[in-house]
Amino acid sequence: AFALGMGGQGGSPPGLLGFTVGEVNHGCSHGLRAYPTHAGWCELMRVAYVSGFADFVGGGEYSLFDLMTHLPADVKPVLLVPSAGTLSTAAERAGIEWHTAPMSPIGMASLPALWRWRQLIRDIRPDILHANNSRAAFYAGMTGLRLGIPMIFHCRIVDRDRYLDWLLVRLATAIIANSRATAERFSHWPDVHPNVIYNGIEMPDAPHRDR
Helix, strand or coil, rough: CCHHHHHCEEEECCCCCCHHHHHHHHCCCCCCCCCECCCCCCCEEEEEEEECCCCCCCCHHHHHHHHHHHCCCEEEEEEECCCCHHHHHHHCCCCCCEEECCCCCCCCCCHHHHHHHHHHHHCCCEEEEEEECCCCCCHHHHEEEEEEHHHHHHCCCCCCCCCHHHHHHHHHHEEEEEEEHHHHHHHCCCCCCEEEEECCCCCCCCCCCCC
């Protein structure tokens, strides 16, 4: 919920991280609850969460899973992973729909992978693509550009990617950075204003105290 509904630091206008409801709804299968669309009133927003890793390899995957399992009822998550693994197993146990999407190393092998991506996303029909790392953002962003679906790049790594960052800032409708230091990764582009949203944590229930 916090990754979709909160405006982070960085100067984006109110709304879904800097893009309008109309942009979200354009060309999509569903809209936002209590918002009109060109097709009428819709109830569910489908968000495709894209992980470049099939397994829980670090904090980014745990944070992504926590996000998918703590969404409001009117947001339906769909997980995309490069292959079956511990992440898809956990998603299935949590009742989350998941699919495999090819994420070959970026190069000539990306062309047939992107063709498969277009087929898959047309079938899933998400309203938003939420990419959890750089390679995921490349495939989600290229597909979203072709199909008119907004892509959010959730950046969790401070180090710059000199081969991809210049492209990702153009493909992303919005960028989430998990810290101010991570947001500095994009300081080379003065027109890019990442939304700084810290990783959410589940707070334990407060112990009962007799009065």
